[in-house]
Amino acid sequence: xxxxxxxxxxxxxxxxxxxxxxxxxxxxxxxxxxxxxxxxxxxxxxxxxxxxxxxxxxxx
Amino acid sequence: xxxxxxxxxxxxxxxxxxxxxxxxxxxxxxxxxxxxxxxxxxxxxxxxxxxxxxxxxxxxxxxxxxxxxxxxxxxxxxxxxxxxxxxxxxxxxxxxxxxxxxxxxxxxxxxxxxxxxxxxxxxxxxxxxxxxxxxxxxxxxxxxxxxxxxxxxxxxxxxxxxxxxxxxxxxxxxxxxxxxxxxxxxxxxxxxxxxxxxxxxxxxxxxxxxxxxxxxxxxxxxxxxxxx
Numbered sequence: 001x002x003x004x005x006x007x008x009x010x011x012x013x014x015x016x017x018x019x020x021x022x023x024x025x026x027x028x029x030x031x032x033x034x035x036x037x038x039x040x041x042x043x044x045x046x047x048x049x050x051x052x053x054x055x056x057x058x059x060x
Numbered sequence: 061x062x063x064x065x066x067x068x069x070x071x072x073x074x075x076x077x078x079x080x081x082x083x084x085x086x087x088x089x090x091x092x093x094x095x096x097x098x099x100x101x102x103x104x105x106x107x108x109x110x111x112x113x114x115x116x117x118x119x120x121x122x123x124x125x126x127x128x129x130x131x132x133x134x135x136x137x138x139x140x141x142x143x144x145x146x147x148x149x150x151x152x153x154x155x156x157x158x159x160x161x162x163x164x165x166x167x168x169x170x171x172x173x174x175x176x177x178x179x180x181x182x183x184x185x186x187x188x189x190x191x192x193x194x195x196x197x198x199x200x201x202x203x204x205x206x207x208x209x210x211x212x213x214x215x216x217x218x219x220x221x222x223x224x225x226x227x228x229x230x231x232x233x234x235x236x237x238x239x240x241x242x243x244x245x246x247x248x249x250x251x252x253x254x255x256x257x258x259x260x261x262x263x264x265x266x267x268x269x270x271x272x273x274x275x276x277x278x279x280x281x282x283x284x285x286x287x288x
Contacts, residue, residue, distance in 0.1 A: 011205040018198025021191045025228040029184070036187045039194045050201065054212060 143224035154274025196222035238280025
């Protein structure tokens, strides 16, 4: 797969995480379970894409 | 003097809580030393100025952890002391080396802090920490990709920051405090340069200015704890 494309996907998903976390936080408490799970899953996918398509581990 | 400590929150623990905070601070400083040695910054290898910076870091971490016990409510002091001690390691490394600790510590610390808030605050505590670190991850990643204002390591640093604060509203408030400190620091730097007649340096340096993110984030967390 083209890593440049995957990096863009990862950044886009990070944007979804950014907005999603605020939306879930401002929503009803009963809906937190599903919302938090979705946000965390998207975050993990985004993190994995960016981690493996970057120069690797430790940054400045 | 003794009454001051014993009667400060958490009321039920008194000296034990302060002793625990000191132990956590010493552990954080020792771990930070280990990471700095791995980066080639042992005591013997650094300049005299850097040694003073290291002393400031040791004292600052101990005072910060003790201040958390003094300032925090009994219900949350434990989570905050553990969090501040953990974040002190990352911020201390960033302060002295402009590098964050290895991934096992930054990412592992984020997961661990979600667990700590889960123990302290139940399901809502863990969910709040998860959302807070997710917000920090999203903002930093999107910000770096769009504006390039930080480096990749800062993403992991800020995930830990969100997990330590433990709530989305707390992250927002800590961020405001952090930026107030940043602006004051930047204004001081500009005034000093102007006073010494280095106008060109100011114009050039504003673009080239690279301050480590961790120490300001640490001050943001401490400011948030002091206010709330």
